Amino acid sequence: ETGVTQSxxxxxxxxxxxxxxxxxxxxxxxxxxxxxxxxxxxxQFIFQYYREEENGRGNFPPRFSGLQFPNYSSELNVNALELxxxxxxxxxxxxxxEEYGYTFGSGTRLTVV
Amino acid sequence: QKEVxxxxxxxxxxxxxxxxxxxxxxxxxSQSFFWYRQYSGKSPELIMSIYSNGDKEDGRFTAQLxxxxxxxxxxxxxxxxxxxxxxLCAVWSSGTYKYIFGTGTRLKVLA
Numbered sequence: 277e278t279g280v281t282q283s284x285x286x287x288x289x290x291x292x293x294x295x296x297x298x299x300x301x302x303x304x305x306x307x308x309x310x311x312x313x314x315x316x317x318x319x320q321f322i323f324q325y326y327r328e329e330e331n332g333r334g335n336f337p338p339r340f341s342g343l344q345f346p347n348y349s350s351e352l353n354v355n356a357l358e359l360x361x362x363x364x365x366x367x368x369x370x371x372x373x374e375e376y377g378y379t380f381g382s383g384t385r386l387t388v389v
Numbered sequence: 390q391k392e393v394x395x396x397x398x399x400x401x402x403x404x405x406x407x408x409x410x411x412x413x414x415x416x417x418x419s420q421s422f423f424w425y426r427q428y429s430g431k432s433p434e435l436i437m438s439i440y441s442n443g444d445k446e447d448g449r450f451t452a453q454l455x456x457x458x459x460x461x462x463x464x465x466x467x468x469x470x471x472x473x474x475x476x477l478c479a480v481w482s483s484g485t486y487k488y489i490f491g492t493g494t495r496l497k498v499l500a
Contacts, residue, residue, distance in 0.1 A: 309488065317391075318477055318490040319433065332487055366432055377423050378488070380432040 280305075282367050282381035289388050294355045297384045299349040299367030308350045309378065310342060311366040319366055325350060354386075362388045392416060393480050394492035395438050408465040410494050412478030421481040422454055422461045427493065428474045437463060459464065468498040 279302040281351070291297050301308050311319035317356035321334035339355040354361060364385050368378035371380050394413045396428040402408045410424075425433035434489050439445045439452040439461065451464040461480075465472055482489075 313426075316492075318395075318492040321487055321489065324488075325475075334487065377435045377438050378433075380425075380437070383432050 280369055280379050280381035282365075282384050284384060285382065287387070289313045289357050289386065291357055291359060291388055293357050294353065295357060295386065297352040297354075297365050297367075297386070299350045299352070299369075299381055301350065301369035302379065303348055305348060305369035305371055305379070307371070308344055308348075308367060308369045310352045311368065312329060312336075312361075313366055313383075313384075315325070315363075322352065335355045357388045359388050362386060392489045393478055393491040393492075395476075395478050395494045396439060397492055398495040399497050399498045400494055401499055402468050404470060405469050407473065408468045408496055409495065409499070410463040410465075410476050410478075412461045412463075412491055413459055414461070414478075414480045414489075416482045416484055417456075417459065419456075419459075419480045422452070423481070424450075424452060424461075424463045425443040425477040425479060425490075426472075426474045427477055431435065433471035433477055465496075468496075470498045470500045472496060473498045493499040 281300040283298050285307040287292040310322040313319045322336050324332040328344045341353045364383045367381040367385045370378050424437040427433045437452040439454045447451045449466045454460045475495045477493045478491040
């Protein structure tokens with residue numbers, strides 16, 4: 277497998293709730309990014325962390341937030357869930373330079389009802 | 390104009406044929422270009438990267454880059470039914486410091 281692990285694999289939440297998704301990257305992968313992929317669409321960039329600091333963000337509201345930890349793990353937190361937040365959430369990591377391409381985790385399928 | 394554009398397809402080719410997938414991008418300072426393959430229900434998998442103008446070959450795959458035309462393509466020779474998937478083009482730019490994906494082209498290889 278890829279060496280990037282995400283949990284949980286599937287999740288059902290109610291509108292208005294909060295959710296935390298987790299990712300464990302490969303050792304030495306200092307860059308981690310999170311993507312949202314709706315059905316039939318390409319992945320949409322949420323944000324990126326490098327050495328525990330956010331250094332890039334896509335067009336997502338502040339209720340999407342994240343953390344990266346020294347042990348190469350990271351979290352995506354989403355507050356006040358909306359029905360449109362239902363999607364596959366992908367974590368991707370790379371060595372220091374993202375220009376070398378990402379390794380993706382298998383994703384978390386979030387359903388908001 | 391979308392930052393990275395791909396024809397959504399589906400692109401249908403017979404087994405053994407060459408499949409040609411195309412991608413255009415809008416940011417002229419883009420530096421790195423990638424092709425990912427995504428099977429239904431799975432996460433994207435990196436299959437090719439290209440950084441310089443010209444062709445780059447890896448097995449049955451050839452990536453082609455033309456920065457002047459802001460165009461990148463992927464050729465798959467001797468297409469197999471197992472190549473049936475969605476192919477995502479991704480572009481990284483130091484200008485925006487973002488890694489942007491296209492919406493993907495769905496490829497169907499007919500046995």
